[in-house]
Amino acid sequence: MKNEEQARSLFGICLTDRPRWKQFLICSSGFFFGYIVNGICEEYVYNRLQFSYGWYFTFVQSFVYVLLIYLQGFTPKQMVNPWKTYVKLSAVLMGSHGLTKGSLAFLNYPAQIMFKSTKVLPVMVMGAFIPGLRRKYPAHEYASALLLVVGLILFTLADAQTSPNFSMVGVVMISGALIMDAFLGNFQEAIFTLSPETTQMEMLFCSSVVGLPFLIPPMVLTGELFKAWNSCSQHPYVYLVLVFEAMATFVGQVSVLSLIALFGAATTAMVTTARKAVTLLLSYLIFTKPLTDQHGTGLLLIAMGITVKLLPDKNPYKRSSTSSAKKAKIEKPSANDEEERVFQLGTEDVEDEEKRRLV
Numbered sequence: 365m366k367n368e369e370q371a372r373s374l375f376g377i378c379l380t381d382r383p384r385w386k387q388f389l390i391c392s393s394g395f396f397f398g399y400i401v402n403g404i405c406e407e408y409v410y411n412r413l414q415f416s417y418g419w420y421f422t423f424v425q426s427f428v429y430v431l432l433i434y435l436q437g438f439t440p441k442q443m444v445n446p447w448k449t450y451v452k453l454s455a456v457l458m459g460s461h462g463l464t465k466g467s468l469a470f471l472n473y474p475a476q477i478m479f480k481s482t483k484v485l486p487v488m489v490m491g492a493f494i495p496g497l498r499r500k501y502p503a504h505e506y507a508s509a510l511l512l513v514v515g516l517i518l519f520t521l522a523d524a525q526t527s528p529n530f531s532m533v534g535v536v537m538i539s540g541a542l543i544m545d546a547f548l549g550n551f552q553e554a555i556f557t558l559s560p561e562t563t564q565m566e567m568l569f570c571s572s573v574v575g576l577p578f579l580i581p582p583m584v585l586t587g588e589l590f591k592a593w594n595s596c597s598q599h600p601y602v603y604l605v606l607v608f609e610a611m612a613t614f615v616g617q618v619s620v621l622s623l624i625a626l627f628g629a630a631t632t633a634m635v636t637t638a639r640k641a642v643t644l645l646l647s648y649l650i651f652t653k654p655l656t657d658q659h660g661t662g663l664l665l666i667a668m669g670i671t672v673k674l675l676p677d678k679n680p681y682k683r684s685s686t687s688s689a690k691k692a693k694i695e696k697p698s699a700n701d702e703e704e705r706v707f708q709l710g711t712e713d714v715e716d717e718e719k720r721r722l723v
Contacts, residue, residue, distance in 0.1 A: 374564075374622050375615070391622045392635055398616020399639055400646075405609035409602065418465055419583045420592035421606060426572040426579070428610035429617070433572075438565040445559055450570035453551060457571065458578040460544035463537045470534025479538045481516045481640070484509045484633040486546035491630060494550040501630065508672035512634060515665025516641050522658040549629035556625040564621040568614075634673065641666050 372379040372387075374394060379387045409415050464480075471479075488509060491499030556562055583589035596602050623632040645663070 372564075372622060372625060374619060379622065379626065387626055388623075391619045391626065394619030395616050395623065395635060396639060396642065398612045398614070398619060401612035402609055402616065405605055405612070409605055409609075415592070415595060415602060417588050417592035417595070418461075419579055419586070419588050420596075422461065423576065423579045423583065424603070424606050425610040425613065426576050428607055429568060429572045429614055432611065432614050433565050433569040436565055438563070438569055440569075442563075443566055443570065444561045444563075445555060445566070445570075447570070447574070449555065450567075450574045453548070453555075454571050454575035454578055456544050456548050456551065458575055460541045460548060462582060463541035463544065467534045467537040467541065470531040471538060478517050478521070479535075479542060481520065481637065482513050483542060483545055484630065484637050485513060486542050487549050487633040488630045490543070490546035491550050491553075491628075494547075494554050499550075499628070499630070504672055505630070508669045509630070509634060511665050511669030511672060512637055513669075515662045515667075515669060516637060517662075518658055518665065519641055519645075519662030522656050522662065549624065549633060552621065553624050553629045562625075564618050564625065567621050568617055634669075638666065638670065 374390060377390060379390065382390075409421070415421075485506075488499070488501055488506065491501070552567065555567070580589075583592075620632060620636070623635060641663070
């Protein structure tokens with residue numbers, strides 16, 4: 365029988381033996397560090413250098429991931445799950461990435477922000493339908509997620525120059541991306557739940573290796589492969605920025621997988637959603653931008669959502685996974701129970717022998 369309490373570590377830091385709040389703090393810190401650095405690098409590459417080659421940069425990033433994971437000592441021989449599991453995972457990941465990029469042609473920035481901010485809600489709903497999870501969240505967690513989503517939308521749109529522009533094609537595409545994102549997070553959690561020996565390195569390594577071929581067709585069909593290659597050849601220092609960004613994002617990705625393994629997909633989605641608000645708030649504080657009443661309302665709702673999330677739950681959500689099946693199994697008797705049973709049988713045999721002698 366597999367142990368549900370699988371030992372987890374994050375870059376040499378043991379997580380299993382620490383209190384839950386310390387586990388959450390360590391994983392969240394790694395995630396925030398990785399993606400704040402990622403945001404700075406993206407700002408430099410996309411806005412300063414005007415290089416908008418998302419597929420190509422993801423391709424380079426995946427190669428860096430594979431190299432870093434090899435340096436961590438992971439090899440395919442250590443895999444627990446079959447490759448077909450990660451083919452499904454990578455197909456969903458690339459589909460989500462492609463639909464998100466494609467929706468930009470039909471939705472303006474405020475509309476895209478509104479949809480992306482709601483990610484935590486479909487993640488929670490999808491968790492009820494994933495085999496091996498069947499998550500059932502209490503009402504206060506849905507309230508927490510809703511407060512967080514509304515607060516983030518108000519905050520991010522406070523200084524938008526235009527109103528959200530909705531196109532039916534764009535709405536369908538971004539909705540499809542959200543559904544795939546929701547399935548992705550819950551599918552990853554299901555893998556960790558049903559195969560507790562699965563490590564974060566295996567998950568990221570296999571997803572990257574399998575995902576690389578999925579990136580080639582869109583790069584070739586859109587012509588991005590050749591444009592990006594020529595642009596980066598003229599400015600080779602861009603590769604240094606991309607490698608540095610990939611190294612930072614690698615820390616963030618492993619931290620996210622640790623959060624999923626320890627706390628579930630919904631909690632992780634709330635952390636990633638809150639990260640957007642923190643990043644925006646830092647940009648306002650660092651660059652001394654004026655904060656409006658709408659910013660304040662958004663921050664207040666976000667704080668309320670986090671507070672509601674921290675409330676203790678008397679009836680934690682139920683998971684109809686392998687744990688329920690394991691509870692139904694007859695537990696193996698301990699050594700002491702076995703010895704007592706043997707002793708009792710031996711005593712009964714002696715008593716039977718005495719009775720036969722008296723007869």
